[in-house]
Amino acid sequence: MNNIKKEITEALKDQQAIFGDMLYQEISLELQPKKSKSLAVQLDSDKVEEPKSEKLFNEDFEEADSLESLNSMICECQMCSLGKTRTKFVFGVGNPNADAMLIGEAPGADEDQKGEPFVGRAGKLLNDILKAINFAREEVYIANILKCRPPGNRDPQPGEMETCMPYLMKQINLIKPKVILCLGRIAANGLLGKKLTLAALRENVYDINGVKVVATYHPAALLRNPNWKRGCWEDVKKFRKIYDELTA
Ligand code: SF4
Secondary structure (H helix, E strand, O other): OHHHHHHHHHHHHHHHHHHOOOOOOOOOOOOOOOOOHHHHHHHHHOOOOOOOOOOOOOOOHHHOOOHHHHHHHHOOOOOOOHHHHOOOOOOOEEOOOOOEEEEEOOOOHHHHHHOOOOOHHHHHHHHHHHHHOOOOHHHOEEEEOOOOOOHHHOOOOHHHHHHHHHHHHHHHHHHOOOEEEEEOHHHHHHHHOOOOOHHHHHOOOEEEOOEEEEEEOOHHHHHHOHHHHHHHHHHHHHHHHHHHHHHO
């Protein structure tokens, strides 16, 4: 017993020589603790909040069973930089059960302000084109590949189109159109996954998952160059003919 007392006294004297009068207890520290259950409980009891990661989109959008629910799931999307510069998210407009769908590339300034595709001068011309082939605007569904406006009306970038495309594909899956009219080279190449000129695209009728696809000029291009209206007229007559055949 005396030996033990002597050893403790010696040990304490050694400690005192190194650390002074303060008595230290050796503990082991884990510098990067794993989130064991006990640590989570401790964090909770201390009311320490972990940093929240920003939610960029609703990953459940593929489960949407209507256009309305899809819109509400994706309208806050920030998956590309256009989410930060848009004024309004432009989902699409028209008959949710349309057999005919029109697809453009992206919202412009008027669309960005109104939250609706193809408004303004180009939109009015599109309405006139539809009327000429006996469609009311409300009868078809109109959407763009991008749901947010590229600043300064620049062309959509490939990465933006790739990121936004699943939303359009989901819209097409919900609407189930029989025929699609692509308005402009960028929309047609984007939807079909091609890199062709508009002249080449206009020569063919394409098929994506059983849906016929026809390409023509973007109405804004027709406003800049009215000489292209004749070619557009031929394209939209073809579009109407396919529609009539498939819905007869
Ligand atoms: S353009 Fe499409 S992917 Fe980019 S933020 Fe808008 S909705 Fe999201």
